[in-house]
Amino acid sequence: MPKLSFKAQVLQAREQAILDAVVRLLAEKGFELMTLDEVAAEVGIAKASLYKHFDSKESLAAAAMVQLLEVCLAELDRLASLPGLSAIERLHGVVRWALNTQLAGQMPTLPAQNSALRGALLADTGYLSRLDDVSERLGAWIVDAQAAGQIDARLPIELVLFTLFARACDPVLGVMRATGRYPDQTLVDWLLHTCFHGLAATAVALPTAQP
Amino acid sequence: MPKLSFKAQVLQAREQAILDAVVRLLAEKGFELMTLDEVAAEVGIAKASLYKHFDSKESLAAAAMVQLLEVCLAELDRLASLPGLSAIERLHGVVRWALNTQLAGQMPTLPAQNSALRGALLADTGYLSRLDDVSERLGAWIVDAQAAGQIDARLPIELVLFTLFARACDPVLGVMRATGRYPDQTLVDWLLHTCFHGLAATAVALPTAQP
DNA sequence: GTCTATATGGAGATAGAC
DNA sequence: GTCTATCTCCATATAGAC
Numbered sequence: 001m002p003k004l005s006f007k008a009q010v011l012q013a014r015e016q017a018i019l020d021a022v023v024r025l026l027a028e029k030g031f032e033l034m035t036l037d038e039v040a041a042e043v044g045i046a047k048a049s050l051y052k053h054f055d056s057k058e059s060l061a062a063a064a065m066v067q068l069l070e071v072c073l074a075e076l077d078r079l080a081s082l083p084g085l086s087a088i089e090r091l092h093g094v095v096r097w098a099l100n101t102q103l104a105g106q107m108p109t110l111p112a113q114n115s116a117l118r119g120a121l122l123a124d125t126g127y128l129s130r131l132d133d134v135s136e137r138l139g140a141w142i143v144d145a146q147a148a149g150q151i152d153a154r155l156p157i158e159l160v161l162f163t164l165f166a167r168a169c170d171p172v173l174g175v176m177r178a179t180g181r182y183p184d185q186t187l188v189d190w191l192l193h194t195c196f197h198g199l200a201a202t203a204v205a206l207p208t209a210q211p
Numbered sequence: 212m213p214k215l216s217f218k219a220q221v222l223q224a225r226e227q228a229i230l231d232a233v234v235r236l237l238a239e240k241g242f243e244l245m246t247l248d249e250v251a252a253e254v255g256i257a258k259a260s261l262y263k264h265f266d267s268k269e270s271l272a273a274a275a276m277v278q279l280l281e282v283c284l285a286e287l288d289r290l291a292s293l294p295g296l297s298a299i300e301r302l303h304g305v306v307r308w309a310l311n312t313q314l315a316g317q318m319p320t321l322p323a324q325n326s327a328l329r330g331a332l333l334a335d336t337g338y339l340s341r342l343d344d345v346s347e348r349l350g351a352w353i354v355d356a357q358a359a360g361q362i363d364a365r366l367p368i369e370l371v372l373f374t375l376f377a378r379a380c381d382p383v384l385g386v387m388r389a390t391g392r393y394p395d396q397t398l399v400d401w402l403l404h405t406c407f408h409g410l411a412a413t414a415v416a417l418p419t420a421q422p
Numbered sequence: 423g424t425c426t427a428t429a430t431g432g433a434g435a436t437a438g439a440c
Numbered sequence: 441g442t443c444t445a446t447c448t449c450c451a452t453a454t455a456g457a458c
Contacts, residue, residue, distance in 0.1 A: 011441085014441095028324075028325065029323070029325045030243075030323055030325070032241075032243040032244060033243060033323075033325055033326070035432085035433060035434090036433075036434065036435090037432095037433075037434095045441095045442075045443090046442060046443050046444075047433095047434090047435090048435085048436075048437095048441095048442075048443070048444080048445095049441065049442050049443075051434095051435070051436080052441055052442075053441090056434080056435080057433090057434065057435090088411075109323070110382055112240070112241055112244075112320070113239075113385060114239065114240045114241070114244055115244070146412075149412050150411065150412060151410055151411060151412060152404075152410060152411060152412045152413065153412065154417055155401060155404075155405070155410065156392075156393075158387070158390065159383070159387060159401055159405075160410055162383045162386050162387060163383050163405060163410060164410075166381060166382055166383045170377060171321055171377055172370070172373045172374050172377045174324060175373050176369070176370060176373060179369065181367075182367075190366060190370055193363075193366075193409075194366070194370075194374060194409065195409060195410065196409045196410050196411045197408070197409040197411055198404075198405065198406060198407045198408040198409035199362055199363060199366065199371055199374060199375075199406065199407050200299075200361065200362060200363060200407045200408055200415075201357075201360050201361060201362060201363045201364065202363065202413075204411075206365055222423085225423095246450090246451060246452090247451075247452070247453090248450095248451075256423095256424075256425090257424060257425050257426080258451095258452090258453090259423095259424075259425070259426080259427095259453085259454080259455095260423065260424050260425075262452095262453070262454080263423055263424075264423090267452080267453080268451090268452065268453090
């Protein structure tokens with residue numbers, strides 16, 4: 001790739017700072033309640049300057065979602081590269097990563113059916129292609145796990161996939177955390193357990209807290 | 212109770228129509244995107260007239276949420292009155308009712324942590340007392356189900372309770388429905404199954420579609 | 423209580439100097 | 441590209457006649 005001038009590097013770093021702030025604010029307040037004034041304030045630039053980097057609030061949020069998917073894809077790469085993991089163990093790893101990302105305040109909730117953001121995302125090919133990529137790779141693991149008798153083969157792949165997406169932003173984590181009664185990693189273990197084994201009593205051991 | 216004059220009855224019917232519209236719009240678009248113009252249009256009255264019935268958008272939404280909790284309490288009454296049901300069967304019944312309510316477009320999503328609605332709800336004693344009521348009654352069933360070995364006794368009651376609330380508005384239902392590939396009741400059965408038994412393969416039979 | 427008309431404020435987006 | 445200042449729209453909320 002071409003060498004970037006110092007100025008271009010500064011510019012890119014600023015854009016990165018903007019996207020980080022947007023991801024955080026999307027996770028904290030959601031698209032509707034996030035204001036560009038807040039974004040500008042958090043980055044430390046003028047609101048008007050945001051428009052030199054992005055066309056609109058929607059495109060700004062879409063770029064942030066693309067960045068999140070990139071981070072997700074990197075995690076999928078990491079899990080895929082770990083030797084000796086079964087398909088279900090990789091899926092556990094993804095959910096654990098997602099819940100920890102949520103704990104870190106960096107997991108936006110899924111855009112509601114009616115949000116203005118939804119339309120922008122569906123029109124953004126960069127977003128869609130990465131979403132497809134994530135779905136394809138998770139889908140393959142789901143198929144493998146079903147073949148291995150680890151995921152219920154009576155459930156359609158897409159149901160499993162959407163459920164994993166939904167659990168990544170499960171509001172239960174935030175509400176339970178707000179009680180202040182349990183360590184973060186215990187909550188992650190519990191949610192991981194209820195995601196794959198439900199609320200019913202089972203012979204399955206609860207996962208023990210992992211970093 | 213005192214007999215209502217005809218005029219008072221008309222007034223009460225109008226308030227009921229308003230609350231129904233608000234519940235529907237809250238379910239469809241959420242609090243932030245719901246506008247009072249829409250509410251007024253749907254009811255067929257002028258926007259200003261809404262303010263003769265309710266002080267603000269927040270109090271209007273809070274009244275709608277109270278109404279939803281009333282419907283929920285009535286369903287809890289109904290399930291409690293059915294003879295011969297075990298605690299877990301009653302909990303299944305509640306989740307099934309919630310999912311069907313969501314299918315009917317009458318289940319608003321939980322207010323986000325940061326929403327202006329949240330503050331209004333936490334300040335509304337009518338809402339809080341009914342929420343406590345629902346929580347108490349579900350909590351008792353959860354304790355019973357844990358004692359009977361039907362709900363995992365290693366999970367705190369509040370975790371189970373919050374999970375049930377979250378599953379009532381699970382976005383997976385709407386997304387799966389949008390694919391148009393599966394009958395509504397099949398989706399309800401699947402979500403009921405994943406709520407209590409998770410995504411993992413089990414020896415448990417899938418629930419068969421119920422009305 | 424219901425209406426039409428209006429006030430008010432907030433947030434996305436733009437203008438134009440530097 | 442960044443800034444200050446401004447425009448514009450839209451949604452909540454209110455005024456005042458009937």
